[in-house]
Amino acid sequence: DVVTSSMKIRRMVTEEKNLLLKLKSFIDNQIESIKNMSQFYADRRLQLLLENATTNMTDLEHPNTIYHVIKKFVYQYGKALNENYDFFLKTIQKSTDVYLSEQAEINEASIALLRLQIVYNLSVADMVDGDYLGYKGPALTSVDAVELGVFALSARIVPARHSLSPSTSQSVSQHVTVCLPARHSLSPCTSQSVSQHVTVCLHARHSLSPSTSQSVSQHVTVCLPARHSLSPSTSQSVSQHVTVCLPARHSLSPSTSQSVSQHVTVCLPARHSLSPSTSQSVSQHVTVCLPARHSLSPSTSQSVSQHVTVCLPARHSLSPSTSQSVSQHVTVCLPARHSLSPSTSQSVSQHVTVCLPARHSLSPSTSQSVSQHVTVCLPARHSLSPSTSQSVSQHVTVCLHARHSLSPSTSQSVSMHVTVCLHARHSLSPSTSQSVSQHVTVCLPARHSLSPCTSQSVSMHVTVCLHARHSLSPCTSQSVSMHVTVCLHARHSLSPCTSQSVSMHVTVSKDYLTSLDWLNASITKHSDMTYTQTLLIELPTIAVLKAVMGLVYLRIGKIDEAKHLYNESKMLDPKSFSLAELEQQLLNPPDVEPVIERKLTVSNYSRLCRLRHQQFHQPPNDVRLVCRYRETLLPYYRFQEELLSISPFVSLIYKFTTDTESEFFKSAVRNKLKKVEEPDSADDSFITEARTGQVAYVEENSSETARRLVHKIAHVTYLETSFQNGKKAVDSLQVVNYGLAGHFKVHNDSALETLHRMLTFLIYLSDVKMGGATVFPQLGLSVTPVKNMALMWYNFNTSHQYETMTSHAACPVLRGHKWILMKLIKNQPNIFRRRCGLQPNVSQLEIEEDMKRRYRI
């Protein structure tokens, strides 16, 4: 027995020794592999590694796979990764055709997945199952879902917000793009966040009743220009804005149209010594806007036209033809008036006599005609009661002074006026009146330098006021009020902290609903976890998940749900950390934040990104949209061109480059690519979200291929492509590489008029396996990248005005990667080469022949 036992023990020891030896050699092997990463990857160990981590791994292009790879490396091979980072990136890139950005860590990978979810409108369930629009890949685990849920809670992702109609988008973006930056030289990032904000805000307007639209548009027309001594160019853009915006709205009632247009005609030019051409476009606007009017009585016509004829030209040396069209307009416009009461006439005329001359040192005769004008016009519009008239006159007297520095008593009388006046016009409830008056008291002084608390009360006012008048939803009210806060600040060079709160509001909308979706998915998946997966990360218990969901519910004001989850969580594990936090927050609930109902509102941008092939969101109905040959100076060069939009001009040219040329540009920059820095907010620590990709520049004179390409672009655009500033050519060729979820959100290439990029010429250097379209939300246009194809569009119209309709975006890459090459062609050497037409809005097609001819000379 002893012998047998000792034999048994010996055998076991030997076995154990063998096992230990095996284990040692395995460990040695691993150490060797990690020491020599090239060996490690060369024998496809990476693939094995991945296959162990997930099931049903098809390839490394699937977003879920990449997410797993990154997690794996960050959690398990962090050290090895640090030492061999470059090699890791190159291997992934080479063997899988997938490019990961250098900072590709879990946060970025999470942002990438959430961005894909948002833009492509994917459901959490589909993503967890690995189904990306029919493209199947590995499933996500419960842990992945928790991570994404928690990440969504603090996501810095711009959600696809609302679906504005094209005309609304146009006026919104025109207004914001042109007006705000123009006024105060906002930094690009501020402009961007403001414009984002406004896009959200005005959406609210879109479903407004006609009367609301009226008052909003009236506000914009009247208020914005009035505030500061605008520079001539700003005035011009404001008036342009008005020309475009107002007609785009709803059918304004005649009286609203009248007052708005009257204001614009008389006020704007008067205040700022507009250039003749601006005056002309203002008057044109009015001529176009106010068609459906009645006939004036002869005496009204006469005095009105006298006024305009005398008044405007006197002040601004309008050209005779402008004077004529303005006076014609007024002759037509102001027919349906009533007779003024004597007292109204008097107070109105008093005002004008005093105010206007004071501002602009009018000549006596001008003053007289202005006062005549006002005598006729103003009272007629509102059949004011005597007391209202009085306050109106008071108001005006005071108001104009007020623009510069109001004394407290002035503010008070102004606010009295507004209280009475608005009340009279809109039968406001007492509380609304009160807030209106509060508003004015605050608002006017505010124009110069608002303290934070003033901003706050202004925004409060607007919230209350608009809400009261038009039963706005809470979240609309909130965005409107935020808008005001932002706008007013924006005019005065935002402080970093304001910028930050603006951008937080706009871009850091914490995505509570998405977060709840992911947390729910995690609970559903929880039981599927394998033992190895639970080893990778400490798995939160269901008790913790429920407590976290409770915290999210509290943030969106759903206290009952939060309590319910608290009870459930407590039953499962009364000691969890998140539970204690939830308990505390239930006693002292946090501020409720707005919920973005993404599923109900898919933006045009999102819709266009989801289109599988190059196409229009709405079918085009312009018969001029054809395929044609585009000829160049060189007889043997003839390109197939497809016109996508006539005004603004957008077209495609197939096979613009050869495969060899495209490959040349990619390899020319491979070691020079740098992550683009286009921060979303003033806080530099934020990860850039506006544009994610890598960029490098190729000098035109650096190679024969580059020189030839730039020449070819000149020949098909009939434009000068090499703008020399001194000896240096401005704007070299730009090569951009986008990896998974790489994108560029909606923007204009001449985001500021000062950038002067007349035309964008973009060449696709690669196909994209899935996603990555270039889309024009306002034109309803989606272009699927095709290798060697060029896409071009103008950023200025044929009147050399800044074109906002060609705002565009690069949709996130869903699979594979995307390479483009861009040449931005400047206005400066082309301002005379691209002639303007005889009509203000001639199309590019109409001036094209002339451009071609001139280029040959």
Ligand SMILES: O=C(O)CCC(=O)C(=O)O
């Ligand atoms: O990548 C694209 O499709 C568009 C890029 C773009 O608009 C830009 O870089 O300005």
Ligand SMILES: [Fe+2]
């Ligand atoms: Fe662009």
